[in-house]
Amino acid sequence: MSSSPIQKVALAGASGLLGTPMLHALLDAGFTVTVLTRHSSTATFPSSVAKVVHVNYEKLEDLTQALQGQDALVSTLTTFSISTQELLIDAAIAAGVKRFLPSEFGSDVSIPALRAMPMYKDKIEIDEYLRSRCAEQGVHMTWTAVYCSCFLDWGIDNKFYLNLQEKKCTLYDGGDFPTATSPTDWVGEAVVGVLRHADETANREVRVSGIDISQREILSIAQEVTGGAEGWTVTEASAQSTYDKSMEVFEKNPSNVWGWVMGMLVQGIxxxxxTRDFGGKTDNELLGLRRVKKEQVREYLERAVRTGKASKTF
Structure with a gap:
């Protein structure tokens, strides 16, 4: 890859859960950002965005034209849309984009047992397609897969770690071991780090963690911000048995996504x-990332209690 710095960045999915904080992180870091959005979208974006391009994600020519002159493409689109992601990859190569970051964000899908889970099937197909295309003769685009484990704010809002509203928590496998978790706005900082260290992150997986914290520690902070442990119902469960039950639901009715996806995520995290804490080995230092402090975890929980939503508002 050329050592020329990445400056012009296209972002697909800039109005979603991860896309919104990602956009603000890129803008705050001084990148020239072009937003790709669907023709049907009514989303609005900050005036500091260089360009908003309405595209048809099903047309290669449309995407290729939109990506002309871009140094990098970051995708935060849903990973359930294989055809859209593959077209984005093809378009990026055709347009001469130097770096592609797919919607890998989340669990470490390089783990063989995790790759066998149905919920990661689409993500793995996209991952393999991207790597094979970048390896083709004459193709000069590189890739980086960012693994950040569960989004902290999403995990609070969707009752993954615990249920703040009903004061309920299920501790998996005891809940005493540290697991990696990363707030969505912090993940944006990680992507900035990848783009600023393009040579060091080319054609490889990058593992980052905002904070390594146990589920029991999150529960303790949640109890503090809700007035104490009184009134909380705390149970324990096996991650494996939770996964087994989710597989039973999946095999009976794959379309009932919310009936099985959480159980698989429990096992994956x-x-x-x-995934857990990536074995204590991350690329945080390489990317110059600050660590999230426990006091900040408290702030996300307090925001969720106060407003009903842990995620920051931009």
Whole structure:
């Protein structure tokens, strides 16, 4: 890859859960950002965005034209849309984009046992397609897959770690071991780090963690911000048995996504031999990332109690 710095960045999915904080992180870091958005979208974006391009994600020519002159493309689109992601990859190569960051954000899908889970099937297909295309002769685009484990704010809002409103918590496998978790706005900083260290992050997986914290520690902070442990119902469960039950639901009715996806995520994040804390090895230092402090975890929980939503508002 050329050592020329990345400056012009296209962002696909800039109005979503991860896309919104990602956009602000890129803008705050001084990148020249072009937003790709669907023709049907009514989303608005900051005036500091260089250009907003309405595209048809099903047309290669449309995407290729939109990506002309871009140094990098960051995708925060849903990973359930394989055809859209593959077209984005093809368009980026055709347009001469130097770096592609797919919607890898989340669990470490390089773990063989995790790759076998149905919920990661689409993500893995996109991952393999991207790597094979970048390896083709004459293709000069590189890739970086960012693994950040569970989004902290999403995990609070969607009752993954605990249920603040009903004061309920299920501790998996005891809940005493540290797991990596990253707020969505912090993940944006990680992507900035990748783009600023383009040579060091080319054609490789990058593992980052905002904070390594146990589920029991999150529960303790949640109890503090809700007035104490009184009134809380705390139970324990096995990550493996939770996964087994989710597989039963999946096999009976794959379309009932919310009936099985959480159980698989539980195993992927908390299960022994799965993501957990990446074995204590991350690329935080390489990317110059600040660590999230426990006091900031408290702030996300307090915001969720106060407003009903842990995620920051931009």
């Amino acid at each position: 908390f299960g022994k031999g799965f």
